[in-house]
Amino acid sequence: MKTTLHLKLNGRDAALEVAPHARLLDVLRDVAGLTGAKEGCGEGECGACTVLVDGRAVNSCLFPALEAEGRSVVTIEGLAGAQGGLSSLQQAFVQEGGAQCGFCTPGMVMSAAALLSANRDPSDDEIRDALVGNLCRCTGYAQIVASIRAAAGKAGAP
Amino acid sequence: MGYDYIRPASLEQALSLAAQGESALIAGGTDLLVALHKKKRPAPGRLISIRSLPELAGIRDEGARLRIGAAVPLADLLAHPAQARLPALAKALGVMGSRQIRNVATLGGTLCNASPGADAAPPLLALGAGVELAGPAGRRTLDLAEFFRGPGRTALQPGEIMTAVLVPWPGAGTQSHFLRRSRVAMDIATVSLAACFGLTNNRLSGVRLAAGAVAPVPLRLRATETFLEGKALTDETLAEAAKLARADVAPISDLRGTAWYRRELVGVFLARALRAGNGGKP
Numbered sequence: 001m002k003t004t005l006h007l008k009l010n011g012r013d014a015a016l017e018v019a020p021h022a023r024l025l026d027v028l029r030d031v032a033g034l035t036g037a038k039e040g041c042g043e044g045e046c047g048a049c050t051v052l053v054d055g056r057a058v059n060s061c062l063f064p065a066l067e068a069e070g071r072s073v074v075t076i077e078g079l080a081g082a083q084g085g086l087s088s089l090q091q092a093f094v095q096e097g098g099a100q101c102g103f104c105t106p107g108m109v110m111s112a113a114a115l116l117s118a119n120r121d122p123s124d125d126e127i128r129d130a131l132v133g134n135l136c137r138c139t140g141y142a143q144i145v146a147s148i149r150a151a152a153g154k155a156g157a158p
Numbered sequence: 159m160g161y162d163y164i165r166p167a168s169l170e171q172a173l174s175l176a177a178q179g180e181s182a183l184i185a186g187g188t189d190l191l192v193a194l195h196k197k198k199r200p201a202p203g204r205l206i207s208i209r210s211l212p213e214l215a216g217i218r219d220e221g222a223r224l225r226i227g228a229a230v231p232l233a234d235l236l237a238h239p240a241q242a243r244l245p246a247l248a249k250a251l252g253v254m255g256s257r258q259i260r261n262v263a264t265l266g267g268t269l270c271n272a273s274p275g276a277d278a279a280p281p282l283l284a285l286g287a288g289v290e291l292a293g294p295a296g297r298r299t300l301d302l303a304e305f306f307r308g309p310g311r312t313a314l315q316p317g318e319i320m321t322a323v324l325v326p327w328p329g330a331g332t333q334s335h336f337l338r339r340s341r342v343a344m345d346i347a348t349v350s351l352a353a354c355f356g357l358t359n360n361r362l363s364g365v366r367l368a369a370g371a372v373a374p375v376p377l378r379l380r381a382t383e384t385f386l387e388g389k390a391l392t393d394e395t396l397a398e399a400a401k402l403a404r405a406d407v408a409p410i411s412d413l414r415g416t417a418w419y420r421r422e423l424v425g426v427f428l429a430r431a432l433r434a435g436n437g438g439k440p
């Protein structure tokens with residue numbers, strides 16, 4: 001038995017048919033076709049599935065899809081700039097080498113986007129603190145912190 | 159898998175659904191959904207979501223105490239001005255999980271989950287908090303110290319829902335401290351300890367101590383409290399108190415630490431918390 005979920009997905013009204021127990025992560029990937037958010041652990045540890053719900057970073061692997069009813073959900077696909085290009089935050093990740101294999105990157109960028117929308121000019125410690133729930137096995141984090149620092153304060157970020 | 163997911167609109171509806179059995183309550187889901195994912199508990203017939211119940215929302219100053227809705231996310235509590243008056247609780251909430259977790263995990267959820275190492279428990283115990291429960295037989299309030307019954311076990315009766323956590327405002331001059339040891343960020347505590355006390359002319363008063371991850375439940379260190387009441391804060395007092403605190407707890411050895419290490423740490427944390435009262439580093 002499926003239920004219709006109504007939400008604002010990356011700025012557009014959407015109605016999706018979902019199983020009542022579905023996770024938001026699966027609905028985004030399999031029903032909405034937005035495969036940016038990744039499943040690493042499925043247990044809230046790695047942050048690869050991070051998306052914004054009403055502007056707040058959440059693990060979509062632990063978020064029941066039906067709890068998104070009437071809410072605004074933004075995924076990495078929704079961050080792209082007005083002309084469809086990369087946002088300044090995404091560009092900073094490219095320029096500073098903030099991504100290697102890229103598996104953690106959509107989650108990292110979404111956590112960074114939540115941080116920058118609450119705090120335009122975070123310190124390195126604040127950046128690291130905002131990324132406690134995002135694991136990266138490639139970069140060693142230094143380039144990720146540098147990417148976010150580079151994007152901070154820039155017009156249009158995140 | 160394949161359970162139903164129901165979002166009742168009121169506490170009354172949630173209570174009548176919960177009374178029908180075959181179901182589990184879900185708040186933020188950060189404990190429950192992980193347990194289901196790891197198959198640590200059988201999938202229930204349905205989940206009853208209490209996340210958006212208006213009766214479980216909101217943080218209110220009731221004069222003598224702060225009333226925190228059981229479904230308030232930790233991040234909301236941390237952003238509330240009340241946290242300035244409850245520094246030990248704020249410190250504990252601030253280290254719980256990640257931003258993503260704190261944005262959805264609730265205060266009621268962490269207490270009802272009843273993990274021996276739940277970070278929020280020691281500060282709430284030391285603050286003398288109570289919990290408000292609603293069930294088929296009506297409402298009742300309980301001292302938090304009576305709520306925990308064992309790992310994952312609480313005083314909740316079938317069909318009961320925690321509606322609020324009640325925190326008496328600490329009296330003027332009361333200090334509160336929280337200390338915690340974990341291996342890495344996002345790991346649960348190896349040992350945690352909270353202390354509330356007054357200190358005038360180097361004399362201790364109103365001492366309330368609680369520790370986590372050192373017994374089947376987060377617990378008050380009653381014998382240590384009784385010993386410390388009215389004592390002067392001296393090295394001898396601290397040494398004796400640390401000894402008593404080590405006897406007040408019953409830790410196990412696991413991958414995070416041995417029972418011996420946990421006992422040692424309880425004594426060390428206690429001494430640090432009390433010294434912090436005199437401007438020492440906690």
Ligand SMILES: Cc1cc2nc3c(=O)[nH]c(=O)nc-3n(C[C@H](O)[C@H](O)[C@H](O)COP(=O)(O)OP(=O)(O)OC[C@H]3O[C@@H](n4cnc5c(N)ncnc54)[C@H](O)[C@@H]3O)c2cc1C
Nearest residue numbers: 044183185186187188189190255263264267268270277320
């Ligand atoms: C990656 C990760 C890191 C974590 N880190 C920490 C940490 O550092 N420190 C720490 O202490 N915890 C940590 N936790 C544990 C968890 O986040 C907390 O215990 C959280 O506060 C649980 O709240 P919840 O609303 O998500 O509970 P849920 O999962 O919704 O519920 C937990 C249990 O309580 C019951 N329940 C919930 N609300 C009520 C209610 N109002 N009335 C009756 N029963 C209820 C549910 O039926 C369920 O059995 C972590 C968890 C994860 C996944």
Ligand code: FES
Nearest residue numbers: 040041042047061
């Ligand atoms: S997949 Fe969600 S936190 Fe790892």
Ligand code: FES
Nearest residue numbers: 100101136137138
């Ligand atoms: S770039 Fe590979 S995990 Fe982060």
